[in-house]
Amino acid sequence: MAAEGEDEDPREESIKVCCRFRPQNQMERENHGKICVEVPDTNPSTSVYVPNGDLTFVYDRVFPWDASQKEVYDYAAMPIINSVLRGFNGTVFAYGQTSSGKTYTMEGPDIEDKVYQGVIPRMVWSIFNGIFHADENIEFLVRVSIVEIYNERIRDLLDPKKDNLKVHEDKARGVFIGEVTETYVSCEQEIFDAMRAGHFNRAMAVTNMNEHSSRSHLVFMLTIEQKDLHDRSVKVGKLHLVDLAGSEKVAKTGASGERLDEAKNINRSLSALGNVINALTDKKSTHVPYRDSKLTRVLQESLGGNAKTSLIITCSPSNFNEQETISTLRFGQRAKMIKNVVKVNHERSAEELKLALEKKELIVEEQRTRLSAYEQLLKSHGIQLPEDMASIGGLAAAGAADLAGRVEHDELRNKVQELRDQVKGLREEDADKNAKLHDMQQLVRCLVEEKNDLQSQLMDAKMDREKVEYERNEKAHEVESLRTETSSLRTALEEMQGLQIQAVSTNAVDGSPREAEPARVATPALAGGGMQPEDRAVRHADPPLKRKVPALDRKIEQLTSLYHKLVTQHSDLKVDKEQNEKTIQRKDVRIGQLEKNLREAKQKYEKLLQQCANLTAAMDSMGHGKAAGGALADGTAASSSQVRRNNIVRPVRGASGVIRYDLADVHGGYPAEAAGDSPGRSRRDNSRTPLSRGVP
Incomplete structure (x- = not known):
């Protein structure tokens, strides 16, 4: 060193x-x-x-x-x-x-x-x-x-x-x-x-x-x-x-x-x-x-x-x-x-200050003994001491007592200052804990509000999903009906076309070759004369059916496309629902953790308040006398060491x-x-x- x-x-x-x-x-x-x-x-x-x-x-x-x-x-x-x-x-x-x-x-x-x-x-x-x-x-x-x-x-x-x-x-x-x-x-x-x-x-x-x-x-x-x-x-x-x-x-x-x-x-x-x-x-x-x-x-x-x-x-x-x-x-x-x-x-520890005080007291005691010896020596030789010199011994004793009192006072003042510093530190920690507690409470409130919003969004998503499923079922039923109607119309059309072909074939067999070409040319004229009622019905029914079938095909395609869109929308809503449920689960876990931290912070806060109260009480009791001061010094040392360190x-x-x-x-x-x-x-x-x- x-x-x-x-x-x-x-x-x-x-x-x-x-x-x-x-x-x-x-x-x-x-x-x-x-x-x-x-x-x-x-x-x-x-x-x-x-x-x-x-x-x-x-x-x-x-x-x-x-x-x-x-x-x-x-x-x-x-x-x-x-x-x-x-x-x-x-x-x-x-x-x-x-x-x-x-x-x-x-x-x-x-x-x-x-x-x-x-x-x-x-x-x-x-x-x-x-x-x-x-x-x-x-x-x-x-x-x-x-x-x-x-x-x-x-x-x-x-x-x-x-x-x-x-x-x-x-x-x-x-x-x-x-x-x-x-x-x-x-x-x-x-x-x-x-x-x-x-x-x-x-x-x-x-x-x-x-x-x-x-x-x-x-x-x-x-x-x-x-x-x-x-x-x-x-x-x-x-x-x-x-x-x-x-x-x-x-x-x-x-x-x-x-x-x-x-x-x-x-x-x-x-x-x-x-x-x-x-x-x-x-x-x-x-x-x-x-x-x-x-x-x-x-x-x-x-x-x-x-x-x-x-x-x-x-x-x-x-x-x-x-x-x-x-x-x-x-x-x-x-x-x-x-x-x-x-x-x-x-x-400088209390032991060091006490040791210094003891050394000073020994020096004062030595000086007092030496003065007494000098006084006796002077008196033995018949020399009278002046009055002011005769009081030196008393002054020395008073000075020693005063010195001891000052040292003790300084020691107590240092202890009080240490306690005040500790109280100040605990109050700062208390303020930090309060701020942290307020922040955590605010965060919990925000998370609860966010959770409620997510639950509301989830309910809306469920309602939208049910609505889409209902519309999808309605459209699917309509598509199925149109497909059935289209199939029936196609069957009827095919039957009519067969009858028409049969009627034309019959007329061609009955007429002469010379008359065949005029007959084909004069088909509109035959519609009112030589054709059977069934043939005329086929003739009149054929054009509307031909026009109706393409329209039905287009409508089926539109409904099929709409059906696929509804299926896709349903899948997206299902994914959104799963994501919202997972988010709510995470928020629940986070809220639980924050509530746990909040409880722990409250416990620490209460401990700090208790420690602050104990130190304040200890400071108040320090002015009651030397005995109380000594007891407080021992208690403070134990308390201080407990606050400062957990492991000895x-x-x-x-x-x-x-x-x-x-x-x-x-x-x-x-x-x-x-x-x-x-x-x-x-x-x-x-x-x-x-x-x-x-x-x-």
Whole structure:
């Protein structure tokens, strides 16, 4: 641990900015990409030159495309990790266009590969190595949380059901994410397990630029609480490791539909991040728009606040992405101008204050004893003390009592302030719950109205269907009648035509050949004279029947077409009915789920009201005296711990009978023996006591 005097005073620090280039990928080579940037051969490199535009950018460190993961970690992240172990807040985050190597830098292709693992897994080894090299009187608690910011909603990756977490702020904790899942860990493997679970739940997709494109901003949060068992002082270091989603050009990524909406939200949050950095570096700016995005709200302490921050900008060296690379380089240059004011998060416990009071009382008692001895010495030599000097002892006693009273008063005042902060936080949560409850009730009402509308539409569809079925049956009956009538008419017509042919044949046989032709010519004249009555009837009936049959055929065709239309309409109505029934079923399920959520929200709301009432009563009872104050302090500690945590763990003790690693044994953030099953590794794992997990 560093010297206390050096860490206690706040001091101003600039953000550390590192630039890392990756090699050209397959797409860039296929597009005949060429290297468009120049990195000096000096070691270490601190500048980048872009010939196209004659631009030069200077950073704390520039890593060329052949730099190893270990090099990047040792310079960009390791100092931040060491500061967190001393009680500072720390942040390491990667920024760059999509497919520029951000996730490769922060996580690596395999979190357990000793060569290619990124910043986050290497950090795990560094933290536990620091714990095991700490003093034996230091007790540690380590907590892990993992969230993603997806489409401007904060999702808990360790509990995916929490998909819209809120960001809060208070004096004691600063900016924090409410209700996020915090997992206590006691060894490296438990953090790796949490990382795998979070990575499994993270939003990923395939784009034209990247087969494994991150569609969200990943935030890995680790809290290290260390308690000195001698003076009971507490230091809390918070580490944020952030893998930002890449800025995208839709023309290159080919995003569409859901991917396009994701790209819009990603670019919007990154634009808000750029606006915050511009405001922080513009001396004329009077407002920093942290609240424009969930991302900038979460990173508020890291940008211009109380945190040691390291920014890794990742770039492509190819001219295929030259404009995006220049934009990223400019972003890093602006970020380098940001100043953070950092200090150790040192919480003075009641035990520490009491210990300080006891030390002061001992000093006062020693001074009083010494004064009494001097008085006796003077009196033994016959020297009379002045009256004002004679009262020194009484003044000293009064001063000691007054000092004790002031310390006790300050302690009680701090407790009251803590309770007020807790009440304020609970009231904010109460307001959030009320708003959420109102929204859910409104949504339930809307869904019920929508369900009623769908049921009304379904009834109308059923009535229309019955009407169409009735009309279809009527038309089918009419078609059948017309077909029967047509068949009868055809039969009669055929009989008449047969009689006509027979009559003509008879007349032809009875007449002479000479008379045959005149007879055919004079057929109209024969109609009134020489023909039989049956022949005349056939003659007169034939033309009307011939005219009626085509008309009937046309009518049958029209009715058949209408029949088919009715059948099609009936089928469509049947499909609409089935769709409406399915929609109503889905709405019923959704309404049931919302009613369940509403009941749960009401229960949480009632619990919050009860907690708020308890804390208010506790605050009212604090002014009744020292005894009541002491009892309240004990009750408050129990209540506060219950509100803050559901799982109680045994802390990890620094240097507690485990194998110690010399600094020479630690390479790139993890022990050299960690890659194999060496005896040292087995002893080290067996020496740890796993943390007991409480049941909520």
